[in-house]
Amino acid sequence: MIRTFGQHILRKTRTLDGLWDFVTDPSNLGTTEEWYKKFPADSRKLVVPSCWNNELGLFEYIGAAWYRTYFDTTQDSNIRLIFEGILHHADIYVDGLHLGYHFGGYTQFSTLLPHLAQGQHELIIRVDSTLDWQTLPTDVADWYSYGGIIRSVELQELPDVYIDTMKIDYHLTGDQADISLQVQVNSLSNTDSEVEVNASTNGLVFPAVTVQLLAGQSTQLTLRGTLANIRRWDVGQPELYTFKVQAGEDDLIDRTGFRTVSVDNGQILLNGKKLYLQGVNRHEEHPEWGFAFPPKLMLKDLSILQDLGCNIVRGSHYPQSQFWMDLLDEHGMLLWSEIPMWGCFMSVETLASPLFAERGVKMLDEMITRDYHHPSIIFWGAHNEIDTRTTEALELTKKFVGKIRSMDESRLVTYATMHPVEDIVLSYFDVIGINKYYGWYEGNVNGFRDMLQNYYRNAEAQGAGDKPLIMSEFGAAGIFGDAGWEPRLFSEDYQADVVQQALQIFREDPRIVGTLIWHFADIRVDVRSDRPYFRDRARSFNNKGLLNEYRKPKLAYRIVKEIYRSKR
Template identity: 60%
Template sequence: MLRTFREHHIRKTALLDGPWDFVTDPGNEGLHGKWFDRFPHDSKSLYIPSCWNNELSLFHYEGVAWYRKKIRLEDAQHVRLIFHAVLGHCDVYLNGRHLGYHYGGYTPFDFVVPSLSEGEHELIVRTDSTLDRLTIPTEHVDWFHYGGIIRSVELQLLPDLYIEQLKIDYLLEGADADICIQVRLHSLSQQAVTTTLKLSEGGHVFHSEHVKLEAGQSVDCEVKLHWSDVRLWNVGKPELYKIEARTDFDDKIDRIGFRRIETKNHRILINGTAIYLKGVNRHEEHPEWGFAFPPKLMQKDLDIIRELGCNTVRGSHYPQSPYWLDLLDEHGIIFWSEIPMWGAFLPNETVCEPLFQDRALTMISEMVSMHYHHPSVVFWSVHNEIDSRTQDAYEMTERLVSLVKQMDTSRLVTYATMHPLEDVLLPLFDVIGINKYYGWYEGDISGFRQMLQQFHERAEMLGAGDRPVLMTEFGGAGIFGDVGWEPRLFSEDYQAQIVTEALDIFRSDAKIGGTYIWQFADIRGDLKSDGKHFRDRARSFNNKGLLNEYRKPKQAFREVRRIYQSWNDFADLHK
């Protein structure tokens, strides 16, 4: 499933999920050998969506791989192919013809093929999961580096005149909403076409107009209206509206929630009410599925997160599935969305590279476009743990923040810093996230107190003293089942001690607006026998999860549940 609701009733759609022909290309011979035209005979069958590293003998494979799927049309059709996420570099071919290239990993891209003939067609995909100094993430990254087509591939049959885009914006004044709906229609016809465009909510048509398009033309229709007494979306109290655009030939449905996001007195406000954020960092990863995370497991993760007492989740460290965000929308849980620029080992020289910056800008644009209508998304994050002490980082970050604000002024722009006492980026952001691991990577847990005091003084000096501050990463590793009479490194007892003492420190600081514990569940680490990084990861996992990788709770989970459930969601602005 792509979403928790249907996006189309008229438009015919089909998922191409299931077995595809698959072959690795470790020598990168496929382009020279024209595998896009003559697919190798020695291929195997691989289920899509999936990560190839979950297959036997491919655990450590990083590089090029090819996929093939044969599709059949009963009649000549306009076709739209949507790849909902492919890791790394991706080239798509249809019947030997190159449709296009995409770089990324966690956002969709598509190709429209007009008048594709009836009969059988060969769809071939070349992927390359190789990381290097200019990829995002770069070659040294603190999560397992999977490869593959990780989300569904969708085939849509388009009419001559189809809905290309539905975009909904609004401004709230109390419970009154000034709404602007933009519908882009595109014609694939060889002659002029007239249609009736209708907009509806809950089956009630609130706008209708006739639209004429010339052959091959695109038309943007803009509708402005005022709704009174709208139901507001809020934490724990989700209210959602389905908006449908329909023509005589096509339809498109999306879902929104009305809420106003602000900051005041170091707090995040939703609809004028201050919220104290109680969260975890969650990788969309599982040892048996990798990043091809099935909806059933998403529902289980959500149930566990709600049981923990969370009202927010940070999407570490990449745009996550729209299905997951649908679930958060439906349960009133705040989401932090970010691109996969993970920077603990990111050289400053890379930050200056035009290609690296262009890739980051593209990823931000695609992330914002994909999640634009989800009311759960409150934060857009542009990077995590880069060297934020340099002028080069400042100039790149200015570009990234500027793009976010061009695309969306309704949400908060943020990031997470690992250099809080030397960071020069603080004034650029609406909200500041701090990643620090006292008690684990450095010093004693009590070190948080002095660090925060110094940070608040520095933020004030840089003109960012009024920003909400969130503790976006903290914690320590605990091996599931390792318990004893006293806390010690890698025991569940010591992990629980770190997290509970840190939470107490943060809650007593009036300038801290919330916490995101690192992390929800244990994840695979990027360990290589010939590599020098992350060799402290026991079991080849990052073991800082409150749960193990199979979602079994550790002692820290029970302690955090006790603490989070005792904290009110709503924060006193005057404390």
């Protein structure tokens, strides 16, 4: 299940989710031998989508693995295969032919098979979960290094002339929306064709356009229209508009919500009104499903966020599934979306690597292209905790922020810094996020006060003193069930104290416009016996969740709920 709603009525689509053949390839023979020889007759089965590390015997497996399934076509047809998320390297083979390679575990990619003959076809995917110093994330990150096909695989049958993409843009004046729809139509036909393109949304039919397409060519057209008396999308007010485009025998349906996002005098404005953000960071992770997070649990996580009194969630630290964003759109909850650039152990060599930068820019491109229409997304996050005191970070920031702004001017660009006092990239962003852990990694909670004063001085000096500031991460570990009379380190009481005191400091500071607690729920962490990282993570979990990994509330949850639901 990719979306909460259907994107096609005319186009035939089906999912290839289910039991696939699966075999690991620890010695990486696949590139030198014929891959199909490695599927034993009684090959192991794995459910797609899932993470293989959640299965017996594969907990610690990082490396290459092969997946196989079959699909039938009832007539010669144009097939598009859509891969929603594969961690991290994916090579696609259909009927023995290598059709493409994709890097990046959390964004969608697709493969086109024009004029595929009728019959049964074999789809094989080589998945490699190996990370290194030039991948996003790198091989050191504070979450579990899961591998596998983590999101659905969809098969679409395309007519010879089909809609490739639709991009919805609008400009609001009061309650009027001037809308432009950019539609790309492609032809796979051997002859020239003519199709009529129609589009509509609630209360508006766009004037139809007839397009002539040369054989095998594509064309882009823009449909324009004006909608009066629109209802704006807002926090807790999920007004959505469904757009339908039809070109000949093909169609595409998508949704958006009308709202404006801006900054003014240190404040974030949504639809022109000041916004105070209250939220948490959330990994799309669960000990049983890993990153193949099931829809039912998403709905429950959302109910928990609402119960807590949140109006925003940060999709730490990678593009989340489309189903989750659809739910956020449908419930009026805001989202900070970012790419998996997690940096506190990252070297400057990584920041300076051209391959790393190229991968980051491509991920930004894929994230923004896929998620452009979600009204819930208020921020694009460029990076998290890289060494923003260095010129390497500055150069990368220019590239990333430039890329984001070239694709989307309707949202704010942000990031999370762990060096607020010496950071040299502040001026490139619309909103600054600070990650700091006084009361946990450094000193006691009062350390926040001095840090903030020093940050304000640095920001003034860089001409960034008027940028809205969010405390994007803070918190402490508390082991679920460890409660007592004294607030000992790692107890629920200690965690609750730190979060409560920190929130009090932040809520009294008029320059802070939001708080995102680290973290929503405990997450599994990559603690390996042969590596020095994260040795302080008891149970091999990051225990700073307000809930444990099974979504049971800790004391801190109840305290935060009281604070988030009270008036500032």
